[in-house]
Amino acid sequence: xxxxxALLLALTxxxxxxxxxxDEVPTLTLWCIATESDANRPAYExxxxxxxxxxxxxxxxEAFENDSYKTKIKSTSAEELPxxxxxxxxxxxxxxxxxxxxxxxxxxxxxxxxxxxxxxxxNSTYDGKxxxxxxxxxxxxxxxxxxxxxxxxxxxxxxxxxxxxxxxAALKEKGIIPFGCSGNATWCVTxxxxxxxxxxxxxxxxxxxxxxxxxxxxxAIATAVDTFQKMIIDGYFDPDGLSLDNDTVKANFIAGKYxxxxxxxxxxxxxxxxxxxxxxxxxxxxxxxxxxxxxxxGGPNDALAVSAASKNPELAAKVAFALGKEICHYGYLAxxxxxxxxxxxxxxxxxxxxxxxxxxVAESEGMVLxxxxxxxxxxxxxxxxxxxxxxxxxxxxxxxxEALTNELQ
Amino acid sequence: xxxxxxYKLNIFLFLLPALIxxxxxxxxxxxxxxxxxxxxxxxxxxxDMEYVxxxxxxxxxxxxxxxxNTGKLYANSMYLGDALAHSLILAALxxxxxxxxxxxxxxxxxxxxxxxxxxLSIFFMPVLISTVIIGRLWMNIYDPGQAGLLNAGxxxxxxxxxxxxxxxxxxxxxxLPFTGQWTxxxxxxxxxxxxPILWQYVGYHMLLMYAGIKGVPADLLEAAQLDGCTExxxxxxxxxxxxxxxxxxxxIFAVTGSLKSFDLIYALMKDTSRAELPSTLMYKLLFLHxxxxxxxxxxxxxxVLCFLFAMLISLAFRDKGAKVA
Numbered sequence: 001x002x003x004x005x006a007l008l009l010a011l012t013x014x015x016x017x018x019x020x021x022x023d024e025v026p027t028l029t030l031w032c033i034a035t036e037s038d039a040n041r042p043a044y045e046x047x048x049x050x051x052x053x054x055x056x057x058x059x060x061x062e063a064f065e066n067d068s069y070k071t072k073i074k075s076t077s078a079e080e081l082p083x084x085x086x087x088x089x090x091x092x093x094x095x096x097x098x099x100x101x102x103x104x105x106x107x108x109x110x111x112x113x114x115x116x117x118x119x120x121x122x123n124s125t126y127d128g129k130x131x132x133x134x135x136x137x138x139x140x141x142x143x144x145x146x147x148x149x150x151x152x153x154x155x156x157x158x159x160x161x162x163x164x165x166x167x168x169a170a171l172k173e174k175g176i177i178p179f180g181c182s183g184n185a186t187w188c189v190t191x192x193x194x195x196x197x198x199x200x201x202x203x204x205x206x207x208x209x210x211x212x213x214x215x216x217x218x219x220a221i222a223t224a225v226d227t228f229q230k231m232i233i234d235g236y237f238d239p240d241g242l243s244l245d246n247d248t249v250k251a252n253f254i255a256g257k258y259x260x261x262x263x264x265x266x267x268x269x270x271x272x273x274x275x276x277x278x279x280x281x282x283x284x285x286x287x288x289x290x291x292x293x294x295x296x297x298g299g300p301n302d303a304l305a306v307s308a309a310s311k312n313p314e315l316a317a318k319v320a321f322a323l324g325k326e327i328c329h330y331g332y333l334a335x336x337x338x339x340x341x342x343x344x345x346x347x348x349x350x351x352x353x354x355x356x357x358x359x360x361v362a363e364s365e366g367m368v369l370x371x372x373x374x375x376x377x378x379x380x381x382x383x384x385x386x387x388x389x390x391x392x393x394x395x396x397x398x399x400x401x402e403a404l405t406n407e408l409q
Numbered sequence: 410x411x412x413x414x415x416y417k418l419n420i421f422l423f424l425l426p427a428l429i430x431x432x433x434x435x436x437x438x439x440x441x442x443x444x445x446x447x448x449x450x451x452x453x454x455x456x457d458m459e460y461v462x463x464x465x466x467x468x469x470x471x472x473x474x475x476x477x478n479t480g481k482l483y484a485n486s487m488y489l490g491d492a493l494a495h496s497l498i499l500a501a502l503x504x505x506x507x508x509x510x511x512x513x514x515x516x517x518x519x520x521x522x523x524x525x526x527x528x529l530s531i532f533f534m535p536v537l538i539s540t541v542i543i544g545r546l547w548m549n550i551y552d553p554g555q556a557g558l559l560n561a562g563x564x565x566x567x568x569x570x571x572x573x574x575x576x577x578x579x580x581x582x583x584x585l586p587f588t589g590q591w592t593x594x595x596x597x598x599x600x601x602x603x604x605p606i607l608w609q610y611v612g613y614h615m616l617l618m619y620a621g622i623k624g625v626p627a628d629l630l631e632a633a634q635l636d637g638c639t640e641x642x643x644x645x646x647x648x649x650x651x652x653x654x655x656x657x658x659x660x661i662f663a664v665t666g667s668l669k670s671f672d673l674i675y676a677l678m679k680d681t682s683r684a685e686l687p688s689t690l691m692y693k694l695l696f697l698h699x700x701x702x703x704x705x706x707x708x709x710x711x712x713v714l715c716f717l718f719a720m721l722i723s724l725a726f727r728d729k730g731a732k733v734a
Contacts, residue, residue, distance in 0.1 A: 067680075071696045074453050095699070099455035183593060184679045233584060240553035242585070242593030245679070252554075377453070377699040385486050388681055392594070393584040406476045406483035 028316055029082035030061040030323075032304075033069050039266050039336040040302075040327070047326035057319055074377075081307040083316040084323070089123035089303050090373035091380070093132050096305065097124075102131040103306040108317040115325060120300045120340045123369055132303035133324035136337025138265045139298030139364075140191050141357055146277040148176050148259040157281040159293060161199075164284050168236045171259050179231070180249040180258035181391070183242035186384045188249070189391040190371055191263050193228055194297045195283040200224035202290035203366035210374035216404035222397030224286065225390055232393060242392065265298070265357045269335020272353035280356045294365035300340040301373055332358075379408045439712055445705035453699050465706040487694065489707065492685045493714075499603055499686070500667035500718070507607045508659055511614035516644055518615075519622040529619065532612040540609070544676025547605040553589040560589040598683035602674050609673065610666070614659045621652035657726040664722060665715045687711050 034044040041063070048059050062082075064072060073085065078101045087093040096102050109121070109130050116134070124132035144157045152170040168178040182188040198206050201220045208214035209221075231237060238258060241249055246263070253261035254274040261267075262283065271278050285291050304324055306316045329345060331337040335354045338361055350358070372380045386403050389395045395403065446465055450458040468474065469489040473482045514532060518525055535543065550558045563569040569589065576587040582595040591601040625648055633643050649656070671688035678684050680697070687707055695704030 074696055074699065095451070095454040099453060101455075184681060186680055239585065239588045240590060243551065243553055243590040245548075248552075248554075377451075377697065381693065381697045382486055384680070385682060392582070392683075394582050394595075403484065403486070406474075406479075406481070407486060409478070 025056055025058050026312060026315055027058040027060060028084060028310075028312070028319055030059050030084045030304075031069070031073070031082045032061060032063055032086040033066050034063040035065050038063070038065075039270060039334075040331060042334050043327045043329075043331035043336055046330040047323055050326050051319060051322045055319060055322055057315065059319065059323075078307070079309050081309060083310040083312065084304050084306055084320045087124075087132055087303050087305045088373045089132055089134070089299075089301050090369050091376040092373055093124050093303065093305060094126055095376060097126040097129075097131045101308055103308045103310060103313040103317060105130045105133065105306065105317050105320070108314075108321055112321050112325070114342075115344065116321075116341050123299055123301065123373075124303050124305075132305045133320045134300035134340035135302040135304065135324050135327045136266075136331045137298065137300040137340045137361070138302070138337055139296040139357065139361055139367075140195050140262060140283075140370075141265045141268070141360075142195075142281045142283050143253065143261045143263070143267065143271055144279045144281060145253065145256060145259050146279055148256060152176065152259070157279055159281070159284055161284045161286050165231075167259075168231070168234075172235060177238045177258050178236045179260050179262070180238045180244075180253050181241045181262070182244050182246040182249045183388070183391050184245045186388045186391075187370075187372060188246050188263065189387050190384070191297075193225070193387055193390065194368070194371055195262070196228050196286065197221055197224040198295055198297055198368055199283055199291045200227075200286040202287075203295040203368045205290070206368045207374075210368065210371055212375075212379070212409070215409055216401050217409075218401065220287070220290075222401045225397035225400045227286065229390060229393055229396060232391070265338055265354075266336050268354040268357055269351055272335055272351040278353060280353050280360070282360060292365050294360070294363055295368075296360065296364045296366070297368050297370060299367045299369045301370060302337065382407050439709075442705045442708045442712070445702055446709045447702075449700065449702035451699045452701055461702065465703050468703065469706055469710070487690070487703065489687065489690060489710070492687045492690045493710075495599060495684060496668050496670070496686050496714075498599070499606065499670060500664045502603055502607060503610075503663035503667050504660055507611055508614055508656075508663055511611050511659070512618055512649075512656075514611070514615045515618035515622055516648065519619055520640075529616065532615050534612065535609045536613045536616075538609075540672040541676050543605055543609055544673055547601075548592070548677060551591040551601055553591070553593070557589065559591065563589070592677055592683065595683045598678065598681075602677050602684040605677070606667075606670060606673050610663070614663065617655055617659055618652060621655035622648055625651050653726065653728075657722065660726070661719050661722050664718045668711060668714055668718065687714075 030048075032040075032044060034041045044061070044063070048061060051057070052059055069086070073081075073087070078099070081101065087096065093102070106129055109116070120134045120137070121130045121132075124130065124134070142157065146155075146157075148171065149155070149157070149167065152167060152174050154167050154170070158164040158167045171178045179192070181192055194206075200223060201218060205214060205218070209216060209218075238244075238249075238252070244252075249258075250261065250263070250267065250270075252258060254271065254276070256276065261271075265280075268280065282293060282296060285293050304320045304327075306313055306320050310316045325341050328337070328339055328341040329343070332339045332343065332347075332354065333349055335351045338354070338358050347355075368374070372384055374380075375383060383404060386395065386400055390400055447460060447462060448458045449461050449465065450456050468485065468487060471485055472488045472490055474485045475481070476483055518528055518532075522528070549556065551560075552558075553560055555561065560569065563572060573587050573589065576597065580587055580594050580596050585594075587594060587597065590597075592598045629647055629651075630643060633647055638646070669688055670686055671692065674684055674686055674689055675692070678689075680693070682689075682693075687710065691704050691707035691711070694700045694707060698704075
């Protein structure tokens with residue numbers, strides 16, 4: 001009897017081990033910004049199981065909130081980085097690439113050249129090598145509440161600066177606040193200031209400044225800053241915005257407190273689904289000699305990178321590309337971003353507001369990456385500290401260009 | 410001789426684990442921070458560590474810097490002076506408002522009033538709540554819109570009509586009018602951030618003092634009562650001198666806690682610098698600017714200040730009688 005029991009136990013062990021080995025699939029770790037309340041969450045939730053099934057891998061993913069992620073990723077040593085992680089392109093990923101912390105994706109990219117135009121990789125290309133897989137792309141969008149505009153006598157979003165100011169004056173007269181902007185998150189202020197600067201000096205000049213090849217000491221930038229500040233002082237911005245966070249400002253816009261809300265196109269899905277009549281547009285031109293309406297702020301900025309310390313970098317690269325494509329697919333349909341990848345699926349279900357912005361991108365006449373991503377960490381944060389002072393009307397245009405010229409150049 | 414040596418060796422061996430932990434967790438990081446403060450480097454970009462001497466200290470303590478290209482002076486956006494001044498204001502408020510308030514509550518509760526335990530729990534509750542939640546709670550209180558409890562109260566009482574213009578006239582940092590954005594201006598943000606900090610830790614100090622007061626021998630209090638002392642006299646001449654060591658600890662905690670304060674300020678102000686403290690500046694320099702040398706310099710200055718204030722407070726509380734003895 002004892003022998004039978006021992007035999008059965010041994011058999012169970014062997015079978016258990018065999019099944020364990022049979023089930024063993026390669027496991028990869030992933031860090032991303034996709035907490036429960038994040039607009040990108042549904043895209044990750046749909047993309048991850050699809051890639052796991054298609055490639056026969058297990059993806060252990062951890063989602064973080066935007067600000068805490070920035071701190072975490074910067075304070076993580078190269079060895080502790082997950083196999084795949086979210087990054088912003090531009091200087092942010094550039095620091096990691098320069099430090100040798102990223103795995104070069106050139107080999108794997110050869111399999112995706114038809115689906116992913118190389119231009120989409122330009123913000124994450126360093127020394128001619130590709131280091132990150134773009135997910136979606138986004139641009140700064142001027143969202144307008146058409147019901148409120150109608151109350152002020154406007155049936156369309158103004159496309160010239162003078163018209164926009166006249167519209168703001170008419171809205172104010174009707175007791176409607178034209179713009180809402182969070183002063184608690186400085187990046188929200190850049191969503192207003194950067195398009196105004198771009199539409200004053202042109203996208204090429206702005207790209208040169210962000211790249212450190214041209215000086216901030218340009219009187220036209222001071223004029224742009226003063227124009228923005230005049231709008232604030234004239235009462236075209238919600239004064240409460242100074243101490244509000246972005247979620248509250250966005251909720252206020254959706255609830256009909258403001259006529260305009262200028263922010264990233266990742267909000268398209270949420271605003272499209274909200275009750276009301278909303279349209280998307282671009283900030284009008286300030287200086288027609290230097291800029292055109294079709295120049296935008298943004299680009300393929302959200303990306304996935306593969307850690308150079310990954311134990312299985314080839315597989316991680318394969319998974320990163322597959323994930324990038326799927327996240328782009330589901331994100332585009334959900335309205336949390338515009339496609340960086342060429343869609344090879346039915347796009348008839350794309351939300352109207354998202355389709356409008358995608359059209360603007362297709363017709364764009366020049367792009368400038370978001371300033372805090374285009375510049376490396378130190379200059380970007382010096383720049384943000386002065387942007388916050390501009391919104392608080394602590395410094396004027398002349399003070400802004402003087403401070404940045406002195407500290408950054 | 411051999412026995413003495415073995416005895417001392419035993420003591421050393423028993424102390425060794427604690428010593429290793431103490432050196433590894435406290436002393437070594439301080440030494441490393443001091444070493445980093447004389448260098449500049451970027452951990453993310455893996456840049457080489459460059460020796461810069463006292464330059465990081467010069468940058469942090471100079472309100473104006475010289476542009477190496479033009480030779481002109483310009484305002485320094487990383488100026489530590491304001492952050493230190495804010496910390497000292499917070500330390501003063503903690504010492505002269507928070508601690509007396511905690512003492513008054515502790516004295517009242519220790520008299521055995523009805524519902525003593527319930528009051529203890531209520532006053533201590535904010536210490537137990539996560540600071541992030543407290544930050545969110547106070548953000549709602551300060552909300553400038555209709556939802557904000559503070560502004561709604563002021564508007565209901567009609568106080569806003571004279572208070573807001575009065576505050577506007579005192580705001581020098583901005584051209585914008587004050588309409589209830591308590592965390593939106595430098596002048597009001599500081600006070601708005603300090604009130605929750607003071608509120609949160611009153612209960613903590615109260616509990617320490619309460620425990621001390623409960624330890625006062627009953628015969629001392631009875632003797633005082635028999636001698637005809639009033640309640641105020643008992644408090645002043647018996648209880649407060651008796652709990653002096655606890656008061657010293659409370660003052661040290663309040664002052665060093667003010668210097669190190671970070672979480673609630675960060676929860677309320679996010680990445681703005683309206684209520685900058687040395688710890689928030691250190692966080693920004695380390696994790697946002699990625700200037701690890703500069704960030705380490707702020708850390709060293711904070712450590713030195715904490716030790717300095719702890720020593721000064723110990724000196725201030727030194728028992729003169731004990732010194733003579």
